[in-house]
Amino acid sequence: MNRRIGVVATLVFSALAFTGGAILYSGTAEGEPTKKVVAGPVDSLIRPHSPIIGPKNAPVTIVEFFDPSCEACRAFYPTVKGIVAKYPKDVRLVMRYLPLHPGSAEAIVILEAARVQGKLEPVTAALLEAQPDWHDGKMDGAWAAAEKAGLNVAKARAMPTADAMAWMEQDIADARAVGVRGTPTFFVNGEMLVQPSPEQVEAKVQSVVAAMGQ
Known part of the structure; x- marks a missing residue:
């Protein structure tokens, strides 16, 4: 367990170094979100290992470049979950992991076990709901929340973490490649939304869905 946490800490420091201190998006910018079209291969946004809801x-x-320990990610979660529920045939959510806080990478290991x-969706919801209890890196609260949501903790703790570590490293590298500077960062059909509010994310998805139906 200690060796795994050491690897997790290394990944967190790598993520912080890449962001230059992590300029985190608050989702409170007013007006229309700035649009940025990403140049480069689509697999920089979507990898075979990426969770899909x-x-x-x-x-x-x-x-969504996502950090389970990010307060803004927690604030956006009900909107994102609601969008997927509103368009059950038309919209999918691809989660990319970007650990930027104490405990983030271990929380991602929990999500991968889930x-x-x-149990990915209920455990994600539970971790975000309980985030204030473990946001400072005291991970007992995260494991307890996951267990209440149905995670078999004994099996989760016994799982090898090499894949999760490699996937986080890939997600960190891809975030750098496409210009992500913090969490949450959203792309809708390849287009980055810079500092959107939850309402603007929903409006963007609604407009894309409507355009495809024309």
């Missing part, structure tokens, strides 16, 4: 072949894709156990 919603239909895998949905025509509209939200990619995915293996078929």
Whole structure:
């Protein structure tokens, strides 16, 4: 366990170094979000390992660079979850991990264990709800919340973490490649939304869905 936490800490420091101190998006900017079209291969946004919530072949894709310990990610979560529920055939959410806080990478390990156990969505919701209890890196609260949401903690703690570590490293590298500077950062069908509010994310998805139906 201690060796794993050491690796986790190294990943966190790597993420912080890449962001230059992590300029975190608060989601409170007024007006229309700035638009940025990402140049480069699509697999910089979507990798085979990326968790997907919603239909895998949905025509509209939200990619979220996400940190379970990020307060803004917690604030955006009900909106993002609501968008996927509102468009059950048209929208999918692709989660990319960007650990920027104490405990973030271990929380991501928990989420990956939950995915293996078929509990990703309830455990994600539980970790975000309980975030104030473990945001400072005291991870007992995160494990307790995950267990209440149905995670088999004994199996989760016994899981190898090499894949999760490699996937986080890839997500950090991809975040750098596409110009992500903090969490949450959203892309809708490849277009970055810079410092949007939850309402602006929802409006953007609604407009894309409507345009595809014309």
